Amino acid sequence: MKRVGRIAGNAARTLALPVVMFVVLFILSKAFGTGQFGSLASLRSVAQQTMMAAAIALAMTCNMKNGRWDFSIGMMTVMSSIIGGAIGQALNIGAFGLLIGCVIVAVIASAVNGLLYVTMKVPTLVISIGAMLVYESVNMVFNKGGGARVSDFTWLIFGRSPYVFILGLAAGLVFYVLYTHTIFGYNVRSLSSNQALATSTGINEKRNVMGCYLLCGLMVGVAGTINLSTTGSVLADVKFNGAMSMMFEAFPPVFIGFYLSQYTNLTVGVFVGAFSMKLLTAGMLALGIPAALQNVGVGLFLLIFIAFTTNQEKLREMRHIRERIAKVSALVAQGDEPATQR
């Protein structure tokens, strides 16, 4: 019974954020907006967008857990869509060809990032910014900057329901199994928790780092496939606009996932985070907030969320302190001096 109660409590805490967000935005959109927010169609659209955001967030998660930042993820996603799309079309086996192409390109690019890190020992921040610049140039050179275009509609099934969900959830399942139930995942967690202890216990850190980058590449490949399949064409990115927003949009789900991992699995936490952020964007759109201001909304939400979760312990502590002050005040008022013996 106690176990059931604990599971129910954890489930409620995990789902509290999207539920509260939905209710608040629903009421606001009914009162001030177009009133379209909250319909089944709009929710399905939000869920559909969640898949790509979650895949990019999962790509970041494994490395970020160990303090490695990857700023090239957005550009890698664009590159996997463009070059992977071309490879997929060359394979001529339909939608799965696109998926294979995108995954191959993303895995290779991510493996290069990983190799540079383990061999050169340069901070990931520097490596990933360097990689982002290189991948941007590759995108501009490839196909003379024309990007990728898939005209056969039947090849774009991973951009629409139900296949987008199947692909996104399958990627999540792969991540969950690898992170939670394999020796690789155990090693990721122990290295992030006490690196010195883990390496002195014989865990091969370099191999684990490479594993993280390969997993990152796999998730980026999935995101690249959804990216290409959603619109059918992807242009080479100019001045990082699209790639940067893809990357920055992935941060909130990662932070939310890390926070929610105390109540649920990290993978589920990241999906819940991605869904919540897409709900927020859809809600702001329904309220008629212009795109430029939507970023302000997302930024503010992230700030409030991090401030709340960081200070949650302090809020609990303040309640506890108030109770103690009341108790001791009553003791002192009664003149209840502590017993001493000499």
Next chain:
Amino acid sequence: MPNALLSVHKINKCFGPTVALRDVDFTLLPGEVHGLVGENGSGKSTLTSIIAGIRKADSGEMFKNGAPYDPASVVEAQKNAVAMIVQEMGTAPEITVAENIFLGKENAFREKGLVSKKKLNKAARDALNKIGVTNINPGMPTFLLNLEERKLIELAKAMVDEPDVLIVDETTTALSHDGRELLFKVIEEMRKKNKGVIFISHDLEELMNVCTIITVLRDGDIIGTLTKDQFEEETIKTMMVGRELTGHYYRADYDCNVGEKIVLKAKNMTGAHLVEDVNFELHEGEILGFGGLSGGGIHELGRLLFGIDKVIFGSVELADGTVITDANTAVKNGLGYVSKNRDEEAIMLQASIRNNAVLPSLTKLVRRGMIAPKKEKDLAKEIIDELRVKCQSMEQKVCFLSGGNKQKVVFGKWIGNEANILILDCPTRGVDVGVKQAMYQLMYDLRCRGCSIILISEELPELIGMSDRLIILKNGKISGEFMRSPELSEQDVIHAMI
């Protein structure tokens, strides 16, 4: 020796110009609990870390059951049935207890390519039960456990592979009475099974009780080995420090006359945790001891007095009426605090002795808005000389000093700042007898100069031996108060503690 479980021959190890071990020979026989004792920096931990595969010797050879033994890593040592419980924290906080116990051994629980959590947790529960720990859930995250419970996890982890040789390095300081009993039971079982234990501790009484043989190290040399019938505290101390420890270990006088002036007053002092409605006055030139069981609030009391933790009700006032609200106010008003957690809270490990020693006194070293380099160096030199810190130079990083010398630097920074109220939380924790004696003498000298000291300790002999007055805390409240007297016994004090 042909039947030796483990033997090391002519082991040498240097760290830069410092010789840590010089031609060390050491033998561990089956059924032996072999104590290693020596001053801080004598080479005990260096020797055991070489045996456990943590570091390599510069030269020399080792044999395990007669065969050459030269582990390249901890894992290799474990494969050769040599396990070690290290002095520092040896668990990863964010993974579960079971994952910690079987860290690096997850392969054994693999089913169809995946790690079976059920099997892992069951095996961890068995491992904990085997050493007598039944109250820890193997599936819980390790960060939820306290220091002692984490040490017991390390013990369970070390015993999982049923080692022939178990090395216990300064572990008992982190354990309560019950925890120590569990450890001693494991050691006794190993002895009965004809296995070997290398036991390091600064507590000579404990060492003499637990060990069957003791080897004394000094400055990287083996000074001698004593069998059980030769155990005598004074002999061991003399071998450790290289001279007879003359005079009294603690202060010899029973003169409790302290100054009239009240320098610090705690009024209904209450913290967010444990400490509740505590009232006392500290006089000029008084050593006021605080004792109690671990978890009784003594350490929290020190943090409240120094302003690190907030007093949520009541106050801490100085003679001039200044209320201590934070550590900055405390330092400005002549308070000094030596934390129990030395490496995390009392010292900057990666900084030099000079930087550490002058830190609280920086405002006094400023000339025209800049720190005067000569004044800074003079102060650092004065501290090093006065406390006889063993170091290569004042620019040496503190992390390369032994525990006792690190503690001297911590003391020194407050003495250099001319603190007149010192709050010392377990000041002799993890330091050897030689440094201990020096610390006690220093405390007494400071008292004679009019400095007031709050001595927080978990060691009753230390509290009884040094304090003018002793206050016992139980569940955060004062449960007893005792004046210095030759008749005061540990039994009297324990009665107020439990």
